Amino acid sequence: METVKGISNFDKSHQTIITIGTFDGVHIGHRKILERLINSAKESSLKSTVLTFFPHPRMVLQKDANIKLLNTLEEKSRILSQMGLDYLIVHPFTKEFSRLSATDFVRDILVNGLKAKKVVIGYDHRFGRNRNANINDLRAFGAALDFEVEEIPAQEIDDVSVSSTKIRKCLLAGDVATANKYLGYDFMITGTVQKGKELGRQLGFPTANLVVEETYKLIPKSGSYVVRSTIDGQQVHGMMNIGRNPTVAEEEADGKPKNIEVHFFDFEGDLYGQKLQIDILDRIRDEHKFDSVEQLRVQLQKDKETALKLIA
Known part of the structure; x- marks a missing residue:
């Protein structure tokens, strides 16, 4: 084309x-x-x-x-x-x-x-x-x-x-399953991996910090999602968090873009500067502020187990 x-x-x-x-x-x-x-x-x-x-x-x-x-x-x-x-x-x-x-x-x-x-x-x-x-x-x-x-x-x-309007409403409500059914494919986010604060690495869940250049692109409701991408010709699954990282982040100004961070399963490699298409398969949970970093680490492990079951 x-x-x-x-x-x-x-x-x-x-x-x-x-x-x-x-x-x-x-x-x-x-x-x-x-x-x-x-x-x-x-x-x-x-x-x-x-x-x-x-x-x-x-x-x-x-x-x-x-x-x-x-x-x-x-x-x-x-x-x-x-x-x-x-x-x-x-x-x-x-x-x-x-x-x-x-x-x-x-x-x-x-x-x-x-x-x-x-x-x-x-x-x-x-x-x-x-x-x-x-x-x-x-x-x-x-x-x-x-x-x-x-x-x-x-x-x-x-x-x-x-209608496109119906699909937008589904995604803003976190209803990825219905949105994907209406689309006929998995909703995608495309962005470039940039260096972040490496907070995920400290938790044992290193993430690719995705930056979407197009400000008009709809970003779904904050929360955790099951995702898939193709990296160097190989299909890789993972989990993605959209939001403000309330447990570990400082207060962020209103209007600032949400963070989009992807932890890939069974993948090691340098992704900085790469442009990735992330397909969103399902939703795991809302974003929460935990009382401690350790509670967040435990929840991330549970999220991974949930994601792997959904992928299976």
Whole structure:
């Protein structure tokens, strides 16, 4: 799959079958549309293409800078590539872009810019300035501008009954099992291992201190989790703590990012500077402040035993 930054950078020698949306989470509801897109592209010798936008439109139009997304752009790209998509077009979303009329959007962006010969879209999709155009308008444009429109019916999407908002709420409540079921894969956090205070090493549980650069990435509820990662081509399991380390840490200022620390089982090696994808499999417990470091050490051993049972 090729990721293209901006519509103007797309190779116009390829005719496409295209769908449009933010696709945050690329969850099982999204996959109904994406699988139809990819299969139809193979049948018609077109290039399967997703047009998405960044920043998220809500960040621009509603000034909702605090919205947290399920995927970083890199994670979304990785998931779509694994599905077999040909092109991911990431176009900058601005107020000026949002003011494009439906006619300008279809003619200049879809047809002239991305060479769309077919558009696959959900029954409730709206587009154009103030989102005033719908599937019927798109069909009319298709007839005039020579592209086909395929609608994903209401029953196919609504039967799934999944939304990115529902998944965000699950993760913020610590309900990883439900979130993963809705996603169709294990929720991931991607970050770079940086040197920490090595408090875990002193407790007998050395940890990789993970730093997520993208401030818009949703981080689940504080607590302990069972996780998996791939390091040097090998699958490794472990447990991860998200939170403030209240037993051993000094008071932290509000607004400072939570600590994300991963203890890998049966692994030794220097991970500093490495970028890791951490898949969250299940939740163990809430974060607690213990009366002593020894109590924390005992709890971590119990957490490890719980994690190993869940992995087994």
